Amino acid sequence: MQLLSIGQIVLIYSGLLRLCLGHNHSQPRVDQAQTPISKLAFTSEIPLSTRVYWMRQAILALGHPCPCAPFGTAIVNHTANSGLGELICTGANSKGLTGNPILHGEIAAINNCTQILTDPSGPYKLSPQQALAAFADLSLYTNAESCPMCASAVRFAGFREYVYGTSIDTLIGYGWEQIQISSAEVFHRSTGLPSSSMLIGDVLANETDPLFAWQSEPDYQCPRGCSRVEGWCEADVVGVGLYQAPMLAHGEGPGYLV
Known part of the structure; x- marks a missing residue:
């Protein structure tokens, strides 16, 4: 086996970093014009424990x-029952797997939900018009x-709720390349749309x-279940390879590309 030189390892690591981040900023860039989430007067009767559960499902996606x-999304129907709700589908960032530059986690999930909702042999069997109307009862967790592209898609779809974890400002601080327009600003500028959506952040x-800190910080601890191998975080479990975007309904497991 031919061993890689230090220079080759550095080039490989740099290429992986570029693939993940797009561009790594030496200093965090914060858009001071973003509208703070705290100014949004949105409330919800769904308990935090339920929000936490579904955010973890977005991670598992x-x-x-x-x-x-590691951008994952879960789309949930909280109107289906009085418990946790019903998982309709999931999705994850699949740009590197498919070559589709806009296949972010939210877009992948919306595509998956559309197919599941309209599948003539599936559990819902909705017409295209019924599927479009159904999004008004669904909550998107990412x-x-x-x-801005995905936040706009959330608004055009007319989701009942949009819930996110890590903020754009935090992503920028970690070195992720981002368009510096917050979801709050997109929502504030979408009042011309016929529907409204609740926005819940952090x-x-x-x-x-x-999940987003280790890619540009060689000394940052890997996420649980991973260890550093030549400077890169890799799964500890043998046989877990590149992620294959799942199209999951409730109760199904994720897919892998080994």
Whole structure:
């Protein structure tokens, strides 16, 4: 076996870092014009414990303990029953897997839900028009604040709720390349749409933040279930490979590409 030189290892690590982050900033960039979430007068009767449960399901949608782009989403129907609610589908960032540059976790989940809701042999069997109307009863959970594209998709879909974990400002601080427009600003500028959506931020950020910190910080602890291998976090479990975006209904497990 031919061993890699230090220079080759550095080049490989740099390439992986570029793939994950897009661009690594030496100093955090914070958009001072963003509208603070605290100014949004949104409330909800759903308990925090339920929010935490579904945010963890959004993390589990990744199907891997430490993917390089760990953006996961779960879409839930809280109107289905008085308990936790019903999981409709999940999705995860699949740009690197598919070559589709806009297949962020939220977009993947919306695509998956659309297919599940309209599947003639599935549990819902909705028409396209019924599926469009159904989004008004659904809540989207994502482990990181949506980019403006995905936040706009949330509003155009007319979701009942949009809940995120890690903020855009935190992502920027970790070196992730972001368009500096907050979800709050997108929501404030979408009053011309016929529907309204509740926005809830910073849910379980203490668990979501570490998923995005290790990629640009060589000394940062890997997420649980992963260890550093030549400077990169890799899964401890043998056989867990690249994430394969699942299209999950309630009770199904994630998929892997080994």
